Amino acid sequence: MDLDKEVLSGAVEFIEKYIQPREKEIEVEGLFVKDIFKELGYHGFIAIPFPKEYGGLGLSFRLFVDVSRLIAKHSGTISGVIGAHLLSAFSILIGGTEEQKQKSLTKLIKGELIGSLALTEPNAGSDPSSIETEAKKEGDYYILNGTKAFTTNAGLSDIYVIMAKTDRERGARGMSAFIVESTDENFKIGRQESKMALPGLPNASLFLNDVKLYRDRVVGKEGTGFAIVMKTLDIGRVTTGVGALGLSERALEEAVKYSKKRIQFGKPISSFEMIQSYIADMATEIEASKLLVMNAAEKKDQNDPKFSLYASMAKYYASKVAVDVSRLAVQIFGGYGWIEDYIVARLYKEAKMYEIIEGTNEIQKLIISNYILKEVK
Incomplete structure (x- = not known):
C-alpha cells in the first residue's frame, strides 16, 4: 500500500509538471501529446500493470486505473491515448508469442513505441465478427486488404494490432490478429476525423491495400483473434x-x-x-x-x-x-x-x-x- 501511495503521489507531481500547465494547448490545440506520452513511459506509468519479465513494474491493474483517473481529470486526450495504447499492448500480452512479447511488447510497455488496436470498420461496429478486412495466406506470408474506421492513435502509433478474417467460413473463429507497423508498405493513414470534442486525440481510418506480412506478424496463432x-x-x-x-x-x-x-x-x-x-x-x-x-x-x-x-x-x-x-x-x-x-x-x-x-x-x-x-x- 505504501508503494501505491508513492506511485499516486508521483502521478500527481507528474500531472502538475507536464499536464496542468499545458492543459488548454493539449485539449484544444492537440499539442505536446506525443511528448507527454513519452514522459509517461520514461517515468514508468505505462509499465504499472505489466509483468516484470517484459519490463513492467508488476503492480496492480487497480493502481494503474487510479493513476489514469488522476490523468483523466485534467486531460481526456492523454487519457484516451493511453487507453488505446493499452489495448495494443494487452493484445500482445494476452495472445502474442514470446518472440512478439520480447520484440514489441517490451517497447510498448516502456513507451518507446505507441500502439493502437484496429477492430472497427465502416460496416462493422457493435458486431466485430462481421469485419470485412481479409488476410489471405500465400506461402509464408499474409496479404491484408481492408479498411478500419475510427482508429484511436492513428498516425501517432508505431504499431497497430489489426483484426482481419483469415477464414470467412468460420465466422468469429476465422478472425486473426496481426501486428502492422506504421512503415509497412501499402499501409496508409486517412485524414484525421473532425470530432465534436477532443480534437487532440488522433482518430482516423486505416487503409490496407495488399499489405504483405510475414507469418511471424500473426499475434499468437491464426484464428485466435x-x-x-x-x-x-x-x-x-x-x-x-x-x-x-x-x-x-x-x-x-x-x-x-x-x-x-x-x-x-x-x-x-x-x-x-x-x-x-x-x-x-x-x-x-x-x-x-x-x-x-x-x-x-x-x-x-x-x-x-x-x-x-x-x-x-x-x-x-x-x-x-x-x-x-x-x-x-x-x-x-x-x-x-x-x-x-x-x-x-x-x-x-x-x-x-x-x-x-x-x-x-x-x-x-x-x-x-x-x-x-x-x-x-
Missing part, C-alpha cells in the same frame, strides 16, 4: 470507465468552485437548495461510479471469471454518470457554462464519447443482462 480482442475489450471498458470517472470528478470540482464564488441575490449560489441538490446528486453518482470502476479493476487483478460483467457495468454506469454530471455542471454555470472559455462546456461535449467507445452503452446492457439471465435459474 476474436478471443484476443474480446479479452482486450474488457480491459478497455475499464479504462474507458475511469476516463469518464476522471471527467466527472473534474466537472463536480469546477461546479462547486464556481457555485461558491458566483453571487446572486446577495449570496453565493452554493447556498441555494436547488444547487445543493445538484451537487448532492453529482457527488453520489460519482462515488457509485468510482466504486464500480475500482471493483472492476480489482476483479481483473483477481482473474475473476466474471470480470467481463464487472467491466461492462463500470463502463456503462461511469459513462452515463459523466454525461449526467457534466450536464449539471453546465447548468450550475448557467449561461457561462455554454461558453467555450469555460471548461465545463468542453467536458460536456467530451462526456458523450464515453457512452459510445469500447462498445456502446446499449451493448454493455446486453452483456450485463445476458450474464444475469444465465445466473438466475
Whole structure:
C-alpha cells in the first residue's frame, strides 16, 4: 500500500509538471501529446500493470486505473491515448508469442513505441465478427486488404494490432490478429476525423491495400483473434470507465468552485437548495461510479471469471454518470457554462464519447443482462 501511495503521489507531481500547465494547448490545440506520452513511459506509468519479465513494474491493474483517473481529470486526450495504447499492448500480452512479447511488447510497455488496436470498420461496429478486412495466406506470408474506421492513435502509433478474417467460413473463429507497423508498405493513414470534442486525440481510418506480412506478424496463432480482442475489450471498458470517472470528478470540482464564488441575490449560489441538490446528486453518482470502476479493476487483478460483467457495468454506469454530471455542471454555470472559455462546456461535449467507445452503452446492457439471465435459474 505504501508503494501505491508513492506511485499516486508521483502521478500527481507528474500531472502538475507536464499536464496542468499545458492543459488548454493539449485539449484544444492537440499539442505536446506525443511528448507527454513519452514522459509517461520514461517515468514508468505505462509499465504499472505489466509483468516484470517484459519490463513492467508488476503492480496492480487497480493502481494503474487510479493513476489514469488522476490523468483523466485534467486531460481526456492523454487519457484516451493511453487507453488505446493499452489495448495494443494487452493484445500482445494476452495472445502474442514470446518472440512478439520480447520484440514489441517490451517497447510498448516502456513507451518507446505507441500502439493502437484496429477492430472497427465502416460496416462493422457493435458486431466485430462481421469485419470485412481479409488476410489471405500465400506461402509464408499474409496479404491484408481492408479498411478500419475510427482508429484511436492513428498516425501517432508505431504499431497497430489489426483484426482481419483469415477464414470467412468460420465466422468469429476465422478472425486473426496481426501486428502492422506504421512503415509497412501499402499501409496508409486517412485524414484525421473532425470530432465534436477532443480534437487532440488522433482518430482516423486505416487503409490496407495488399499489405504483405510475414507469418511471424500473426499475434499468437491464426484464428485466435476474436478471443484476443474480446479479452482486450474488457480491459478497455475499464479504462474507458475511469476516463469518464476522471471527467466527472473534474466537472463536480469546477461546479462547486464556481457555485461558491458566483453571487446572486446577495449570496453565493452554493447556498441555494436547488444547487445543493445538484451537487448532492453529482457527488453520489460519482462515488457509485468510482466504486464500480475500482471493483472492476480489482476483479481483473483477481482473474475473476466474471470480470467481463464487472467491466461492462463500470463502463456503462461511469459513462452515463459523466454525461449526467457534466450536464449539471453546465447548468450550475448557467449561461457561462455554454461558453467555450469555460471548461465545463468542453467536458460536456467530451462526456458523450464515453457512452459510445469500447462498445456502446446499449451493448454493455446486453452483456450485463445476458450474464444475469444465465445466473438466475
